[in-house]
Amino acid sequence: MKQVTKHVIRNDLKRLFTYRLCLIGFKRKGFDRIYSYNLGEEAGVTAEQVRKDFSVFKIKGNKKSGYKINDLLHAINEIFKYQHNQHVIVVGMGNIGKALVQYKRFILRKMVIVASFDIDPSKQSKRFGIPVMPMEMMGEIIKKFHVKVAILAVPDISAQDTANILVDQGITGILNFAPVILKVPDDIIVSNINLCDELESVIYYTQKVM
Amino acid sequence: MKQVTKHVIRNDLKRLFTYRLCLIGFKRKGFDRIYSYNLGEEAGVTAEQVRKDFSVFKIKGNKKSGYKINDLLHAINEIFKYQHNQHVIVVGMGNIGKALVQYKRFILRKMVIVASFDIDPSKQSKRFGIPVMPMEMMGEIIKKFHVKVAILAVPDISAQDTANILVDQGITGILNFAPVILKVPDDIIVSNINLCDELESVIYYTQKVM
Numbered sequence: 001m002k003q004v005t006k007h008v009i010r011n012d013l014k015r016l017f018t019y020r021l022c023l024i025g026f027k028r029k030g031f032d033r034i035y036s037y038n039l040g041e042e043a044g045v046t047a048e049q050v051r052k053d054f055s056v057f058k059i060k061g062n063k064k065s066g067y068k069i070n071d072l073l074h075a076i077n078e079i080f081k082y083q084h085n086q087h088v089i090v091v092g093m094g095n096i097g098k099a100l101v102q103y104k105r106f107i108l109r110k111m112v113i114v115a116s117f118d119i120d121p122s123k124q125s126k127r128f129g130i131p132v133m134p135m136e137m138m139g140e141i142i143k144k145f146h147v148k149v150a151i152l153a154v155p156d157i158s159a160q161d162t163a164n165i166l167v168d169q170g171i172t173g174i175l176n177f178a179p180v181i182l183k184v185p186d187d188i189i190v191s192n193i194n195l196c197d198e199l200e201s202v203i204y205y206t207q208k209v210m
Numbered sequence: 211m212k213q214v215t216k217h218v219i220r221n222d223l224k225r226l227f228t229y230r231l232c233l234i235g236f237k238r239k240g241f242d243r244i245y246s247y248n249l250g251e252e253a254g255v256t257a258e259q260v261r262k263d264f265s266v267f268k269i270k271g272n273k274k275s276g277y278k279i280n281d282l283l284h285a286i287n288e289i290f291k292y293q294h295n296q297h298v299i300v301v302g303m304g305n306i307g308k309a310l311v312q313y314k315r316f317i318l319r320k321m322v323i324v325a326s327f328d329i330d331p332s333k334q335s336k337r338f339g340i341p342v343m344p345m346e347m348m349g350e351i352i353k354k355f356h357v358k359v360a361i362l363a364v365p366d367i368s369a370q371d372t373a374n375i376l377v378d379q380g381i382t383g384i385l386n387f388a389p390v391i392l393k394v395p396d397d398i399i400v401s402n403i404n405l406c407d408e409l410e411s412v413i414y415y416t417q418k419v420m
Contacts, residue, residue: 013411013414014407014411017404017407017410017411018391021389021390021391021404022391025390025391042391043391079414080410080413080414082413082417086413086417088409088413095308095309095310095312095313096309096313098305098309099305099306099308099309100305100405102305103305103306103405105389105405105406106405106406106409108406109406109410111406111409111410111413148413148416148417149409149412149413149416151409172416173412173413173415173416174412175408175409175412179231179315180231180235181228181231181232181235181252181253189412189415189416191408191411191412193403193405193408194227194231195310195313195315195316195403196315196316196318196319196321197224197227198385198401198403199298199316199321199359199361199385200227200290200319200321201223201224201227201401202359202383202384202385202399202401203290203292203296203298203321203358203359203383204223204289204290205383205399206358206359206382206383206399207292207296207358
């Protein structure tokens, strides 16, 4: 089994999320129909890019008369619609983990954090709406709730070991907050959010570019 | 003043952060010298891409004998080295805001959160190591600490208004956690972290691709 991260979040998928945000914005402003160049301008891409992305995701429209915003929103939502709520676990109940289990927007999108895990027994006594469990119970919970996705918010030093356990237990997607390049099998998707890098990028531009 | 977000975090900058993580990983494993193809393989890009990125950021090396890892790390760190600590404010002290002001890694990279702000007076009495202040004091703090960068963690409904205030007060870089496409002047950099989109992307792959 070769240990490389092959699956990365594609840019067209990321743009789809941007389009959705833009469409919600247009709708709020009272629009009910738009052209691809309106959406492109708002999203910071060309009209061609918008149409290309729509074509990839099989979103149909009429080039001449534009798109109905509600139709587009419906089409995009269909792409992310699953038969059941999506169960997620959080591993590592530091500040980030705690914030995520309390983050109310996930549930609005039918993403349900069913349990969280931490090696520190003192955290397990506290409650954040969802139970904090010892690591040993992970396998049982993953099985019981058919969990495929884990949010990894452990310290960097234990991130790889924890990722190995997650994969062994049947997790196939990891949203990783640890500043570590995880090694996982080919068929596992890892998406990284590195808060320091994100903040440092913004600082870089304010200091060097302007 | 045209209201578009023009400055986006460039991909080469993002890759530079990835290279740094990989280099730290190599170093931990005991390597002290690597070739661009080693780094490329680890970072998931081609060796040519690595050399191209290094060239953009004026990082020098010897194609034949490889790079000394310490030299590379030093060169990358120099790019993000500033004369002073970088002062940052957090606006919105919900779960995410609270987690960020307590996030210890920022300070290791000399990014210092000097104050946080919230419209809810009840949050202002609580303390998270740094003061939580009323919004009215923002201008004073930004001036006093020469703050250029703000982390925006307010609810989506107030994100644009808050961004307008930030820009008026002299902020030139925003790390935005609100699920909103912010309209800012051309010379302002906005970087978005949309936690729902990130999680939903991972779910998408575990459900549809595999």
